[in-house]
Amino acid sequence: MAALEPRKQPRQQRSSQMVDRILDAALVLTREQGTRTPTTLAIARRAGLSVGSIYQYYPNKEAILLDLARRWLAAFPEVIQKRIDAPRPTNRAEFRQEVRKLFIDTSKLYLDNAGLMPVIEAISGNADLRPIQNEYDEQIIALYAAWLRHVNPALESDTASRLGELMMEVGHVCRLVGLRKTRKAFDLIEDDVETMWLALVTPHLALS
Template identity: 85%
Template sequence: MNRDLKRKTRIALEPRKQPRQERSSKVVDRILDAALILTREQGTKTPTTLAIAQRAGLSVGSVYQYYPNKEAILLDLARRWLGAFPEVIAKRIEAPRPTDRDAFRREVRELFIDTSRLYLDNASLMPVIEAITGNAELRPIQNEYDERIIALYAAWLQHVNPALKDEVAGRLGVLMMEVGHVCRLVGLKRDRKAFDLIQDDVEIMWLALVTPYLDLD
């Protein structure tokens, strides 16, 4: 995706219409699922709108009713990927509060397992994510999700230690989100072994960073 996209291009990448009925939502899901499968199969090669339509069992005209081009489909896929993280993190807040370091380590390990699966299963979308990050017109799309993720990390830390101040929890949330995301992107660009090693290092860094603030036995 071109990093020099202008405002008119951003508008051109927006879905043509939002599904308001269950039937329309199912069509959009079919389009996005087909696009995701093709991006995983083709790696760095961007699937064509025709290929997406064929995989979804739809006509090209049906796809164009919802998306103006293949880039808009990939952008919507990126939104769906970003939107998966808040739910995964929220699960940790809903879990019983860990009261010792070992229990908290297990919580962190479960979170890394869940979130790493999102990265590994959607590795082919990372160029789209990076393009959003590097483009001033599209960056607000990711900022919106980043702020939600940071707030959830902060809430999780305060779930573990209710006495933790908002300012401290928010600062730690920023570091957890930024370091985790950037390091995993680096790992994805190498190979699975590198990704796993980098992930283990990030987990160690997270624990070293936040444990002193959590008042755990």
């Protein structure tokens, strides 16, 4: 696990900008290359840095991709929080609009970062790395539960958490399936997931 951790955390603005350049370059390359992971040399060239500069912060390309995966996972709480901060929907039509907004935002995160999905799946299958994803999973489930209770304050916490976990797991697995297919197939699967979500949670939300 240590070999996949950054060598040092940026403490100054210049160092932080350097790390951002490295991660931005790696992200662009993962989007361009699809399932092929970029080499450290390619990342350095795209960032306009020497390979030595890369190694000051990361021991290998896997550590860079892991840091990218962390940033990807960290984007979801903010997206869900936007729905919690929105005015409470008062009927099913308004709730469907809120779900649609959430799907637009989260789908973009998957589509823009499709090249990272092998890294995400590798984290899930690695006993040493799985705690990284678990930490974010728990946060995402809690936010989904908070969103449902925002819509229906009378909803019991245990029920909201159970529904939140199903929303997260079903959405993630189905999107991974969709990313392996055409964009049209991805969009159809997204519509199917949205339909399943609505069927799952609407009876618990006391909406007219």
